Amino acid sequence: MDYSDDDVMLDIESGEDNLYSDDVDPGFAEEDNDNDSASQLSYVILKEEDIHEHQRTDIEQVSTLLSISQAEAIVLLLHYQWNASKVEDEWFTDEERVRKTVGIVKEPVVDLNQMNIICGICFESYFQKDIATVSCGHPYCMTCWNGYITAKITGGPGCLMVTCPEPSCSAVVGQDMIDKLISNEEYKEKYYRYFFRSYVESSGKKIKWCPSPGCEYAVDFGRGSENYDVSCLCSNDFCWNCSEDAHRPVDCDTVAKWIFKNNDESENTTWILANTKPCPKCKRHIEKNQGCSHMTCSAPCRFQFCWICLRAYPCPEDCNKFKGDDEAENKREMAKTALRRYMHYYERWVSNQSSRLTAKRDLEKLQSVQLKQLSDKHSTPEAQLQFIVDAWLQIIECRRVLKWTFAYGYYLPQHEHAKKQFFEYLQAEAQVGLERLHDCAEVEFKQFVSETEEPSKDFSDFRRKLTGLTIVTKTYFENLVKALENGLADVESTMRAK
The missing domain is CATH 1.20.120.1750 (Four Helix Bundle (Hemerythrin (Met), subunit A))
Incomplete structure (x- = not known):
């Protein structure tokens, strides 16, 4: 059957019975x-180094344009889900509101000019060099800071937006403080892993991880494409829209229904209805496993009945007489079909x-x-x-x-x-x-x-x-x-x- 790429349908009247002959030109x-x-790819596969590069670029852009430190730029980008444009728009619209919302305090609220300072957690007295603060100025010793931040890192990605331990304070702990206070490499590596993954997971679904187990690639999908098939560098083909295996020409809704149906226990119910009959006495479903129609319920009732007409055995002589439509039998046949x-x-x-x-x-x-x-x-x-x-x-x-x-x-x-x-x-x-x-x-x-x-x-x-x-x-x-x-x-x- 011959047709060109421009043909959407195939000419079933061509008279060609064998589409694939042994000698194909x-x-x-x-x-x-x-x-x-290749020319229709509407997505970009991002390797780990690509994501790091995107993060660095966004941080430097926001830091330079807003004339703030890179630690503060990171706080803003995390809050606004790595949307640099939105950060800039919001900042220049109302800087004070953004600072208050995000937790970037302009001036400290606590004066630390005294010689001995009391830690707000352990209440011990320390020299100023042994105390650390964020932008708000609330003082805590290095040991308490370490324990506080370590506990947050153990708790999950929320550690990226840790605030001052003072309950009434919303000042955020910047990344510079993490580097200064956390000496344990395992915790520091965990924190930076959360930070790395936040670029994808906080992107508002603009970027997604490849769903293949163990794959570290992400996919930046372009808008306007109707083809959601993605082929990752790990050789996994998946649907960008629903993250299931690539499934063209079937739409995502149909795939969801099909997978649900394959996993749904209702199929077991359908099988039971199609291949079993209820005991006329206790209603327990029984599967016929021998040729004889004389059935004995395996349940405690031990009721004996005829498999054909479901009446007490021996059944009456009219067992094989046609009695018109039987609703239960019709349902059973429909279930079998x-x-x-x-x-x-x-x-x-x-x-x-x-x-x-x-x-x-x-x-x-x-x-x-x-x-x-x-x-x-x-x-x-x-x-x-x-x-x-x-x-x-x-x-x-x-x-x-x-x-x-x-x-x-x-x-x-x-x-x-x-x-x-x-x-x-x-x-x-x-x-x-x-x-x-x-x-x-x-x-x-x-x-x-x-x-x-x-x-x-x-x-x-x-x-x-x-x-x-x-x-x-x-x-x-x-x-x-x-x-x-x-x-x-x-x-x-x-x-x-x-």
Whole structure:
């Protein structure tokens, strides 16, 4: 089936029964350079050094423009969630109000000119050199300060906005005081870790951490993009909007419903309704595990009844007579149908996810071992074998898309028969094409890395076929995604043309 990148839907009247022939011309489906994924990236991956650099830049900018210390600039930026523009606007609108709100006191409220000073926590007398204060001037000894701030750091990220220990005072403890008072490197490192992470976690969702366990990268997502798929440098693909695995062409609401359904215990209730019957006496649900219809309840009631008509055993002779609609039985049959339908989509969803994970492992093996073997065996530089890696990357991506089409299909309204028929056609064609590509990359590839088996075809033929299948499959799946995201809106005109 031939179409261009500009086609949103596929021409089901082309008469082409086999979309992916064995001899695919790589020029069969031209790629549109304007649609290259790299040129459409609407996000930036931030490494740890990038975040540190952003923090330094913002601190220096605010400190210079407002003519304040960097410690005070940090306090302002933390309070206004690292929004430098808002800090500047608020400061120049009403500096006094901002100082009061944030806790940057202009003049100390306590006079410390005396020789001996009483610590406000331990009430011991100290020389002035052994006392530390923040902008308010309330005096505390070094030991009490250390214990106070250490306790705050132990308590979590709130330590970034610690205020004076004096209950009625709102003066904030700046970062310069942290450096001066905390000597324990473990606590100091913990504090600065909170400080580092605050740039992302206090950004008002402008920046998010990659949700992959152990990943330290963050993502700064641009506004105005309708594509929320993000591919992190750690190889995790996720949705910026909901943080679930990348799920185009399915929207976030559908994904949430699908995941909830997969985890919901109501599915167990559906199974019970479909596969069990209640004891007529104690109403406990019983599963039939033998062929005979003579049932004995396992509950203490030990009631004996007929599985078919649910009456006391032996049941009357009219057990097999049709008595018209039975509401309970109708509900049970409906539950069975609903369960079978759900399992149909769920099993295929799981199967494609499993195939995707296997493909990822196969790609890792290819890159770590097999490319070197193939390069040596065929005297071909590894750089010229990139087409095999590209094929596996495409397989992994297509498995992801195909997986989510089953969630899409489950929630597709059953009464929209034309859309359902067209969707199933597109999905089936995608499945066929992907299996052809996967088979070529997995099975046919083996003969070229095997040390004992002689290849049955020329390596250049294999290159041509795999490259062609990769291009065709990529194009088909891109158009499939567009069609489903468009809600199969063109199906009416397509079916009329038929």
